[in-house]
Amino acid sequence: MHQLRLCLLLFISTIVSLQAQQPKTYNSSEIYExxxxxxxxxSVLYIAAHPDDENTRLISYMSNEVKARTAYLSLTRGDGxxxxxxxxIRELLGVIRTQELLAARRTDGGEQRFTRANDFGYSKHPxxxxxxxxxxxxxxxxxxxxxxxxxxxxxxxxxHRRAGETHGHHTASAMLSLxxxxxxxxxSEYPLQLEFTETWQPKRLFYNTSWxxxxxxxxxxxxxxxxxxxxxxxxxxxxKGKSNNEIAALASSQHxxxxxxxxxxxxxxxxxxxxxxxxxxxxxxxxxEGIDTSWNRVAGGKAIGNxxxxxxxxxxxxxxxxxxxxxxxxxxxxxxxxxxxxxTVKTKELKAIIEACAGLYLEVSANTPSAAPSSxxxxxxxxxxxxxxxxxxxxxxLSTLGTGIxxxxxxxxxxxxxxxxxxxxxxxxxxxxPYWLNTKSTLGMYNVKDQNLIGLPETPRAVFVxxxxxxxxxxxxxxxxxxYRYSKPDKGxxxxxxxxxxxxxxxxxxxxxxxxxxxxxDIEVTVKAGKDAITGFVxxxxxDGWQVFPQKQKIEIANKGDIQNVxxxxxxxxxxxxxxxxxxxxxxxxxxxxxxxxxxYTHIPFQTVLMPxxxxxxxxNIEKRGNNIGYIEGAGDVVPESLRQIGYDVTIIKPxxxxxxxxDDFDAIVMGIRAYNIVDDLVFKQRFLLDYxxxxxxxxxxxxxxxxxxxxxxxxxxxxxxRDRVTDENALVRILEPNHPILNFxxxxxxxxxxxxxxxxxxxxxxxxxxxxxxxxxxNDSGENSKEGALLVAKYGKGNYIxxxxxxxxxFPAGVPGAYRLFANLxxxxxxxxxxxxx
Numbered sequence: 001m002h003q004l005r006l007c008l009l010l011f012i013s014t015i016v017s018l019q020a021q022q023p024k025t026y027n028s029s030e031i032y033e034x035x036x037x038x039x040x041x042x043s044v045l046y047i048a049a050h051p052d053d054e055n056t057r058l059i060s061y062m063s064n065e066v067k068a069r070t071a072y073l074s075l076t077r078g079d080g081x082x083x084x085x086x087x088x089i090r091e092l093l094g095v096i097r098t099q100e101l102l103a104a105r106r107t108d109g110g111e112q113r114f115t116r117a118n119d120f121g122y123s124k125h126p127x128x129x130x131x132x133x134x135x136x137x138x139x140x141x142x143x144x145x146x147x148x149x150x151x152x153x154x155x156x157x158x159x160h161r162r163a164g165e166t167h168g169h170h171t172a173s174a175m176l177s178l179x180x181x182x183x184x185x186x187x188s189e190y191p192l193q194l195e196f197t198e199t200w201q202p203k204r205l206f207y208n209t210s211w212x213x214x215x216x217x218x219x220x221x222x223x224x225x226x227x228x229x230x231x232x233x234x235x236x237x238x239x240k241g242k243s244n245n246e247i248a249a250l251a252s253s254q255h256x257x258x259x260x261x262x263x264x265x266x267x268x269x270x271x272x273x274x275x276x277x278x279x280x281x282x283x284x285x286x287x288x289e290g291i292d293t294s295w296n297r298v299a300g301g302k303a304i305g306n307x308x309x310x311x312x313x314x315x316x317x318x319x320x321x322x323x324x325x326x327x328x329x330x331x332x333x334x335x336x337x338x339x340x341x342x343x344t345v346k347t348k349e350l351k352a353i354i355e356a357c358a359g360l361y362l363e364v365s366a367n368t369p370s371a372a373p374s375s376x377x378x379x380x381x382x383x384x385x386x387x388x389x390x391x392x393x394x395x396x397x398l399s400t401l402g403t404g405i406x407x408x409x410x411x412x413x414x415x416x417x418x419x420x421x422x423x424x425x426x427x428x429x430x431x432x433x434p435y436w437l438n439t440k441s442t443l444g445m446y447n448v449k450d451q452n453l454i455g456l457p458e459t460p461r462a463v464f465v466x467x468x469x470x471x472x473x474x475x476x477x478x479x480x481x482x483x484y485r486y487s488k489p490d491k492g493x494x495x496x497x498x499x500x501x502x503x504x505x506x507x508x509x510x511x512x513x514x515x516x517x518x519x520x521x522d523i524e525v526t527v528k529a530g531k532d533a534i535t536g537f538v539x540x541x542x543x544d545g546w547q548v549f550p551q552k553q554k555i556e557i558a559n560k561g562d563i564q565n566v567x568x569x570x571x572x573x574x575x576x577x578x579x580x581x582x583x584x585x586x587x588x589x590x591x592x593x594x595x596x597x598x599x600x601y602t603h604i605p606f607q608t609v610l611m612p613x614x615x616x617x618x619x620x621n622i623e624k625r626g627n628n629i630g631y632i633e634g635a636g637d638v639v640p641e642s643l644r645q646i647g648y649d650v651t652i653i654k655p656x657x658x659x660x661x662x663x664d665d666f667d668a669i670v671m672g673i674r675a676y677n678i679v680d681d682l683v684f685k686q687r688f689l690l691d692y693x694x695x696x697x698x699x700x701x702x703x704x705x706x707x708x709x710x711x712x713x714x715x716x717x718x719x720x721x722x723r724d725r726v727t728d729e730n731a732l733v734r735i736l737e738p739n740h741p742i743l744n745f746x747x748x749x750x751x752x753x754x755x756x757x758x759x760x761x762x763x764x765x766x767x768x769x770x771x772x773x774x775x776x777x778x779x780n781d782s783g784e785n786s787k788e789g790a791l792l793v794a795k796y797g798k799g800n801y802i803x804x805x806x807x808x809x810x811x812f813p814a815g816v817p818g819a820y821r822l823f824a825n826l827x828x829x830x831x832x833x834x835x836x837x838x839x
Contacts, residue, residue, distance in 0.1 A: 022495045023363065023483075024106075026356040028317040029239040034356070035312045036067050038349050039305065041342060042293030043069040045149055045202075046110075047142070047177045048157035049169035050119060051078040051097040052255040055157060055208055056108050056248035058271050061233040063109030064244060068152075068293070069345065071111035073145050073455075074101060075138060075173050077436075080119035080759065084259040084635040084678065085601065089813065092597065092609060093257065094119070095434055099604035100254045102457055108251035112457045113149065115141035116436065116446045121759040122727045123168030124781055130172050132444035138172075140190050142180040145455050147197045150341055153287050154181060155206045155273055159213060174207070181205045181277060196451055203291055204278035208271065227275050229285050234269040245269055256603055259635075259678070298339040304330050320357040321387035327354050328474040354471065355478055359386030362480050364465045368560075369484040369496045370608070372503040372530035373427045375560075379482065380420050381465070385411035390472050397466040398423055404468065423463070425500060431594075432499040433610035435459040463498055496606045503530045504557075506538060506583040507595035508615045511638075512815035513581075514645040515572040515619045525583045527564050528596065529557040536587040540568055543579025546617065547571040555585070572619035578815065582614045616815035622646060623746035624824040625831035626667030626698075632658065634672030634679065634702070642812035643670075646820055648827070655681035658688050668698040668827045673809050676704045676711055686711045694797030698829045703764045703805040715769075716796040719803060722767035724787050726779045729757040734778040734786070742793055742802075742825050743776060745832045749825060753818025762805040765789035772796075773803075793829070800829040 026034065044062045048054055054072045062070040079094035088096055098114075105112045117138045123129040130138070146154070158166070160174035183189040185201035209228070211220035236243045242250075249264040275281055281289055291297075295305025307330045316322045331350050337343050355362075361384040371377045379398075385391045391411040397404040400423045409417065435453050436446040448454050461481040468477050482498040509524045527538055534557040540548045553566040570581070585592045595613035600606055624646065630653045631640045640650045653662065653669070658681070663669060669692065676682055682689075693699045693716065701714070706721040714721070733754040735743060743749040754761075761779050766789035769775075775788040792803045804826070811819035 022493070025361075026352075028320055031320050031353060031356050032312070032315045032317065033064075033239060034349065034353050035308065035315065037063075037069075038346065038353065039295065039308050039312055040067040040069075040293050041295060041297050041301075041346075042066070042153075042288050042291060043071075043149065043151045044153045044155060044287070045071050045073055045113075045146065045151035046155045046157065046208075047073045047075075047173055049075045049167070049173040050081070051076075051101045052252070052258045052260055053157050053170070053173075054101075054104075055271070056104060056251040057233045057245055057269065058155065058208060058231070058273075059105075059110045060108035060244050060248045060251065061231055061235070061271070064237060064240075064247065065233075065235050066288075068288075069111070070109065071113055071149055071151075072101070072105065073113040073115070073142070073149075075115045075117045075142075075176070076119035076169065077114060078119055078258075080121040081258065082635060082673070083257050084674070085257050086636045087638050088599065088636075089810065091437055091611070092599065095437075095599060095607055095609055096257050096601070096604065097255070098434070098457055099607060100257060103254035103604055104251040107254060108247055111149075113145050113455045114457060115145070116448050116454060117141070118441055118444050118446055119169070120443050122725060122763070123172075124727055124784075125164050126168045126172040126175055127163070129168035130175075133172070134442075134445050135176075137445055139176050139180060140193070141454055142176050143184050143190055144193055144197070144451070146180055146184045146202060147193060147200045148455070150200045151202050152291050152293075153204050153206065154202050155208050156276075157208050159207055159209070178205065178276070193451065202278065204281070204287065205276045206273035206287070207276055209274050210272060225272070228272045229275070229281070229287060231271045231273075231285065232268050233271045234267050243267070254603060256601075298337055298342050300333070300337040301339075301342075304333050304337075307333075321359065321389050324354065324357055324387075324389050324472055327357060328472055328476075331476070332474060351476060351478060354476065357387070358389050358391060358471060360384070360391070360469075360478070361386065362467050362478055363485070364480050364482045365485040366482050366498045369486075369606075370432075370499040370501045370530070371425050372501055372560075373425050373429045374503075375425050375531045377423050377425065378420060379423060379465075380418060383411060383417040383419075383467070384414070386414050388413050392470040393417070394468045394470055394475070396468060399462065399464045399466075400424065400426055404466075425463075429500050430462060431502060431610050432462065432497070432608055433459065437609065437611060461497070462500060497608075499608045501530045501596060501608065502592050502594060502610070504528065504534055504536070504585050504587055504592050505530065505594055505596045505610075506585050506592065506613050508581070508583065508613060510615060510641065510645065511813055512616045512618065512642065512645060513570070514622075514642075514815070514820060515570075515617070516622045516624075516646045518572055518574050518619070520569050520571045522567050523570050523581070525566050525568065527555050527557065527566065527583075527585055529560050529562055531560050533558060534587065536585060538566055538583055538585045540570075541582040541584055542570070543577075543581075543617070545573040545577055546579065546581075548581075570617065572617070575619070576621045576817065577619040578817065579617055580614050581617050582612070618815045618817055618820075620646070620817050620820060621747075622817075622821050622824055624648070625746055625828040628665060628667050629827060630663065630666040630669040632669065632671050632675055632679070634675030635677070637673050637702075637809040638813055639670065639672065639702070639809055642820070643823075643827075646824065655679055655685060658685040660688055660691060663688060663692040663697065664695075666697070667831070668700060668829070670700045670827075671702055673702045674704050676701075676714060677708045678710075680710060682710050686713060690716050690796070690801075693799035693801050696798035696830070698800045698827065699802065700826050701801075701803045702808065703762065705764055715794070715803060716801055717770040717772040717794060718768070719766050719770070719773065719792070720768040721764055722789070724765040724767050724789060725763035725805070726761035726765075726781055726787055726790070728781050729760055731761055731779045731781055733761070735776070736778055736788065737774060737776050740774065740776055740793070741832050742791075742829055745825060746828050747821045747825055749818070749822055753821055755818065756814075756816050757807075757811055757819070758814045758816065759810050760807050762790045762807050765805040766792060766803060777806075802826055802829060
């Protein structure tokens with residue numbers, strides 16, 4: 001289990017996060033606000049590129065003040081970013097950030113959508129972005145989001161007119177939105193979508209601008225704002241006890257993997273949106289000007305609106321159940337309207353309000369958090385009517401059964417009913433996993449063929465119960481997913497999603513195995529049972545030129561959840577070589593090759609991810625000097641584990657352990673990524689690290705962002721970080737100092753060592769440094785000036801100070817041979833002299 005290593009700045013934010021893990025209940029004020037929202041038939045779609053790009057102030061304002069149905073379309077899931085709270089990167093980081101977005105939307109009242117675009121990392125131009133993404137597919141997904149969500153208004157976070165000036169993903173999101181606006185109502189565009197939805201034309205498109213777009217508040221104040229609408233998003237909501245910008249801060253603080261935990265904000269604050277296209281506006285600040293957002297917009301809606309407006313006007317905060325007769329009458333009328341979109345949307349909202357007003361508590365808890373196909377699961381159902389309303393449980397339907405279970409039970413006020421049932425998970429059940437990871441993706445796109453899945457934030461739950469009720473004589477079905485409810489003495493009541501898993505899974509101890517010579521290594525495979533009484537054998541798939549012994553190993557696991565570890569001996573080739581190994585578990589003639597990855601952080605629901613169990617094996621020609629490495633952790637990476645792979649003894653040094661006495665014995669000390677951005681104690685400890693260098697030590701600083709450096713003296717000499725980066729992982733690397741010891745000892749570094757890199761060369765390079773530093777490498781993206789700050793070395797006293805923005809934290813998990821060889825040279829800096837002296 002990963003422990004959250006980021007200190008939350010808001011106690012309330014912690015409460016919101018914990019509540020996100022359990023079923024939502026509503027108090028009277030929340031029911032009233034839901035009724036207000038029920039009476040607004042207007043919608044807003046906010047579009048940007050990544051998790052944390054969204055303006056939570058504006059989303060919250062549209063949802064909570066305007067009461068519009070509001071959604072955020074994030075083109076990606078943020079897979080290409082960095083992770084401040086743990087070691088997960090790429091696909092697993094995308095899973096975390098998806099859940100952080102959902103947590104943010106639960107806080108600010110919005111909904112969440114995605115496209116199939118894969119966040120491949122920083123891009124400097126939208127042309128590159130759209131080529132890697134596959135523009136047509138992402139455009140199709142934006143059109144799909146518009147056609148299914150049916151927004152009246154679209155708001156872009158970024159400016160489509162800034163190609164090449166900012167992140168290519170950002171500009172591309174705005175360009176795609178602009179293009180989609182013009183074609184979503186054209187049936188000849190993406191016609192296959194129309195089997196599941198219909199065309200739609202939004203009324204207006206805006207750009208959410210601000211002073212930062214123009215460089216300063218002073219420049220922004222000079223602008224002609226006649227084409228802009230202004231909103232004061234600092235409104236105070238008495239029913240919530242919070243202002244809109246406080247809610248927005250709570251929402252953005254859910255992006256903890258991005259380090260967005262922040263203080264709340266209060267008071268008047270303006271947001272600006274620039275009109276781009278669509279139906280023109282007068283000077284009104286109403287983005288829905290000329291759009292009927294009342295129930296009158298749908299045929300047959302006037303009668304519904306009259307009823308619901310009466311409920312809103314005369315809402316009974318002391319006894320919301322008094323409104324059930326009116327709400328049920330509106331519900332019956334709603335089922336007859338012809339507008340399928342609004343019927344579906346508003347039925348969902350109205351059913352939730354009816355359930356809340358009736359004080360209904362419906363829960364289905366499994367006796368286990370997971371089960372494999374053909375397994376039996378015990379379910380405990382709790383049914384409770386906490387009002388005086390006349391409610392009957394007619395029957396319930398289990399999603400795994402073809403027929404319902406008849407009950408015909410009257411739910412007496414506040415008399416809890418508990419009953420149990422058993423289900424068997426069907427053999428053909430689909431495993432619970434993020435649907436976009438089910439098939440292999442490309443660099444720029446996830447592969448999702450089911451049109452109805454595209455854009456959904458999560459995989460729909462496969463196991464649920466339909467409760468068929470009569471509420472005051474009106475039949476209503478309320479669906480509840482099966483959950484796992486449990487408690488811990490130090491945490492209280494907890495919830496987890498119920499998951500369907502394979503009958504067996506297998507995992508390897510590491511994602512990369514580095515063989516620094518031709519010696520054999522023992523590799524451990526962990527086999528975990530997804531059900532009782534597992535018997536079979538496990539073998540390995542491995543590349544040509546490698547050898548694995550034994551060929552098979554028997555497994556016998558009696559109980560679900562237990563594991564069995566088996567050891568295989570792997571012998572590499574004599575020469576440099578790389579490939580992949582996969583454990584294959586054979587149960588009754590069927591092979592299982594997936595591993596189950598569990599993601600457990602307190603601010604998001606527990607996540608189960610099913611991915612191919614595969615590790616890279618690399619026979620590497622590498623030499624190294626020194627053995628004892630100290631590592632001071634930063635934002636989270638697997639560099640220590642990677643260095644252990646090539647034989648180093650790595651010790652994690654806690655900030656409080658940074659003392660002269662504790663540093664002296666290390667051959668080198670490495671700072672984790674962004675350590676100087678997040679480790680407060682370095683303000684006081686930096687002098688010890690520089691003294692360590694001065695006395696003959698070897699200090700390697702990995703990249704830090706240019707903003708938010710904790711110390712005044714990052715280096716012993718002048719060194720200024722910038723936002724310079726080289727995003728093309730195949731960009732040509734030029735060796736500036738071919739005779740420098742770091743490029744020659746103990747490994748001769750050449751251009752071949754920069755082949756096979758992933759995502760980028762590096763980021764946040766220094767762009768200014770004193771004469772004491774020697775730049776060793778240069779590179780640049782196409783059309784840009786040379787960047788020479790990727791690897792800087794300076795002698796300081798008797799030791800070596802090394803700063804590198806090269807993305808070793810990405811290359812090590814990918815098993816890039818040259819990255820290991822170069823880093824071994826960094827760790828060996830200065831050892832050539834000692835070797836010579838000894839000789």
